[in-house]
Amino acid sequence: MRIFKFLIVALVMHSASSFSQIPSDFLSKEFHKDRRAALREKMPANSVAIIFANSVRNRANDVDYVFHQDPNFYYLTGYREPNAVLVLFSETQIESEETSYDEILYVQKRDVKAEQWNGKRLGVAGAKKTLGFDVALNAEDFVKSDINFKKFDRIFIEKFENDYRNSSKNSAEIYDLVFSFKEKAGYNPKNFLSPIKKQIYELVRATSIENTANVAQIIGRALVYDPSLSGDKDLMQFKEATDAKLKKELQKRIVLKLEAKTNIDIGFLAKNMATLREVKAAEELVLLTKAVRISAIGQIEVMKAMKPHMSETELQGIHEFVYKKYGAEYEGYPSIVGAGNNGCILHYIENNKTNIGNELVLMDLGAEYRGYTADVTRTIPANGTFTDEQKEIYNLVYNAQEAGISLYTVGESMAAPNQAARKIINAGLLTLGIIKSLDEKHPYFPHGTSHHIGLDVHDPGNYGNFEENMVVTMEPGVYIPIGSACDEKWWGIGIRIEDDILVTKKDPVNLSGEAPRTVKAIEEMMAKKSVLDAFILPDLDK
Template structure:
C-alpha cells in the first residue's frame, strides 16, 4: 500500500470515530442473541413467540414523550426504536427462496424526511449488521407477509394493554402491527382466559347452584384484585343473579367459554423471561453496577449541597445533573424527593415544596444507564443534623436494613429479609411508645423490602430463593404522617434507606455503599463543602 493512501485511510478512520461520539458500551449483539436462544430452548415444538416494541406515546398536541423501549423487547433484540416486532420460531423455517431461518426482526423503515426531523433509523441493513439478525424486514412486511399463526400449536405473546394509538404518521406503527397480528392469528379476547379468570370459571362450572352465593363472594373479591373482570358480562350477571334458572343458563355459557379453544398463550413469555432476567450476566452487571454507583454519587453530592432554603425540585435537579454528567440517558423512574410529611408518601413525585427547611428529606432516585436502572434511597436532615426524634427512628430503620442485608445469601428465601426487618421495626416502635404492643397492626411500615432491579426498576422475577448474580434491593422504612395515633413529636418523620445488593458466593455486596448510611457518616458528609456552594443564579423576581 502506498504511504499516502495508508495515511489517508488512517486519518479517515480516526475522523469518523471521533465524529461519532456516541455511547459504545451498550449490551453486545451476542448478549441479545444468547437470550433469544435461551428463550427458544424453553419453547415447545411447533410454537412461535411474537414480541412487540413499545409505541411512541403522545405527551400533548404534536409533542411525544421521549421514547423508551419495552424492556423484554430490548432484552431479546437490542433494538432501541419504536414500531418493531420480533418473531421467534421454535424450529427452523424455510422461505420460498430456500432461506433457512428461525427468527425475524421487523423494524421501522428508513425514511429520509422522518430521519431529518427525529433522528436516524437503524433500518433493515442496520438490524442485520449491528444487531446480528440473519433476517430483518421492514414493519410493513409484517403486515404484508403471509404469516400463518394458526398452524402453530402455541403462539406466545404478552398480554395486550392496548395503550397505543393510531397517529397515521407511519404505515406500520405498533397500532397497525398489533392489529395485523390479531387478524392473522384470529385473536379473540373472549377466548383468552387469564389464570385468575380460568380459576373462577372452573369454580362457577363445578359449584352446585345452591352454593353459588359463595362463588359470588369470591368473584367480588377477585374483581377488587383484577378490575378487568368487570368487563366479563356473563360473570358479572352470575355474581348478581338471584333467579335459579338464570344462574343455570349463565353457568352453562361460562362452561362453554372454559372449553373455547385457542393456541394463543399470554403467560409463557412473561413467566420465562422473568426467569431469565432475574439472574444477571457479567455483561449486565457492568452496566447495572455503573447505574447504581452513579446514583450513589448523586446522593453524596446532594448531601454536600443541601441547604434549608432549597426546594425539593432543586434537589431533584442536582441528582439528575449528576446522572447526566456520567452519561446516564434517563432516570429509571420518576424521582422522589419528599421533605417532612411528603416523605411519608411512598411514591411522592410532585417534588414541589419550595423550601425543605429543617425537615428530613427522603430521596428515592435511580439513574438509568444503557437501559439498566438503579434504585437508591437516602433520608437526610436538610440542616445537616438529625434531631433526637429523627435519629431514634433512623437508627431503627438502619438496624433493620443491616440485619436484612445479612440474609442476602444464595439459597435463602427472598421473603426472609422482609420478615427480619418487620420484627426489628415493630420492636423499635414499641420501645419508643409509638405502638402499644409488638404485635399491634400499624400503618407505619406498609411495604416489603426486596425487589429485583435491572432493565426495570421493579425487574420481573419468580421471588423464590436468592441466586448468585441477582441484584435485589433492601429497603426498610418507617413513615409517621401527621395525624398519626402517637405522640406529635413523631409526626412528619418519613425514613427509608434503600440499597442495591448483589448476591455473591462470598455473601451480599452492597453496590450503593458509596452513599453514606449511618447518622454519623451522613452528618460528616453534609458538613463538607459542595462544588455548588458558589453556583448562584440571578434572582428573576427582582
C-alpha cells in the same frame, strides 16, 4: 484534485470521529442472541412468539415523550427504536432450499426525510450488522407478510394494553403491526384467558353451588391484582349472586368460556421472561452496577450540597445532573424528593415544596444507564443533624434493613427479608409507644421490602428463592404522617432506606453502599463542602 481528495478524507475522518463519540458500552449483540436462544429453548414444539416494540406516547399536541423501548423487546433484540416486531419460531422455518430461518426482526424503514427531523434509523442493514440478525425486514413487510399464524399449536404474546395511537403518518407504525397481527392470528380477546382469570374460572367449575361463598371472596381478592376482571359481567354477577338458580346458570357460562379453544397464550411470555430476567448475566451486572453507583454518588453530592433554603426541585436537579454527568440517559422512574410530611407519601413525585427548612428529606431516585435502572433511597436532615425523634425512627429502619440484607443468600425465601424487617419495626414501634401491641394493624410500614431491578425499576421475577446474581432492593420504611394516632412528636417523620443488593454464593453485596447509611456517616458527609456551594445564579425576581 488534491483539495477534493483532502476534503473527502477530512469528511470521512470527521464522520468516524463523530461515530466514535457515540456510547459503545451497550449490551453486545451476542448477549441478545443468547437470550433469544434461551427463550426458544423454553418454547414447546410448533409454537411462535411475537414481541412488539413499545408505542410512541404523546405528551401534548405534536410533541411526543422521549421514546423508551419495551424492556422485553430490548432484552431480546437490542433494538432501541419504535415500530418494530420480533417473530421467534420454536423450530427452523424452511421456505426453500436456499431460505430458512428461526427468527425475523422487522424494523423501521430507512427514510431520509424522517431521519432529517428525528435522527438516523438503524434500518434493515443496521439490524443485521449491529444487532446480528440473519433475517431482518422492513416493518411494512410484516403487514404484507403471509405468515400463517393459525398453523401453530401455540402463539405467545404479551397482553395488549390498547394504547397504540394511529397517527396515519405511515402504514407500518406499531398500531398497524398490532392490527395486522390480530387479523392474521384471528385474535379475539374473548377466546383466551389471563392466568389469573383461568385459575378463577377453574375454581368456579370445581366448586359446588352450595360452597361458592369462598369463591366470591377469592374473586374479590383477585380484583386487587387484576382490576380488568371487573369487566367480566358473568364473573361479577357470580360474585354477588345469592340465588342458587342464577349462580348455576352463571357457572355454566363461565365453564363455556373456560373450554373455549384458542392457540393464543398471554401467560407464557410473562412467566418465562421473568425467569430469564430475574438472574443477571455478567454483561448486565456491569451496566446495572454502574447505574447503582451513579445513583449512590448522586446521593453523596446532595448530602454535601443540601441547605435548608433549597427546594425539593433543586435537590432533584442535583441528583439528575450527576446522572447526566456520568452519561446516564434517563432517570429510571420519576424522582421522589419529599421533605417533611411529603416523605410520608410513598410515590410523591410533585417535588414542588419551595423551601425544605429543617425537615427530613426522603430522596428515592435511580439513574438509568444503558437501559439498566438503579433504585436507591436515602433520608437525611436538611440542616445536617438528626433530632432525637428522627434518630430513633431512623435507627429502627436501619436495623430492620441490616437484618433483611443478611438474609439475601442463595436458597433463602425472598419473603424472609420482609418478615425480618417487619418484626424489628413492629417491636420498635411498640417500644416507642407508637403502636399498642405487636399484632396491631397499622399504616406506618405499608409496603414490602424487596423487588428485582434491571431493565425495569420493578423488574419481573417469580419471587421464589434467592439465586446467585439476582439484584434485589432492600427498602424498609416507617411513615408517620401528620394526624397519626400517636404522640405529635413523631408526626411528619417519613424514613426509607433502600439499597440494591447483589446475591452471591458468599455474602450479599450492597452495590449502593457508597452512599452513607448510618446516622453518623450521613451527618459527617453533610458537614463536608460541596463543589456546588459557589454555584450561584442571578436572582430573576429583582
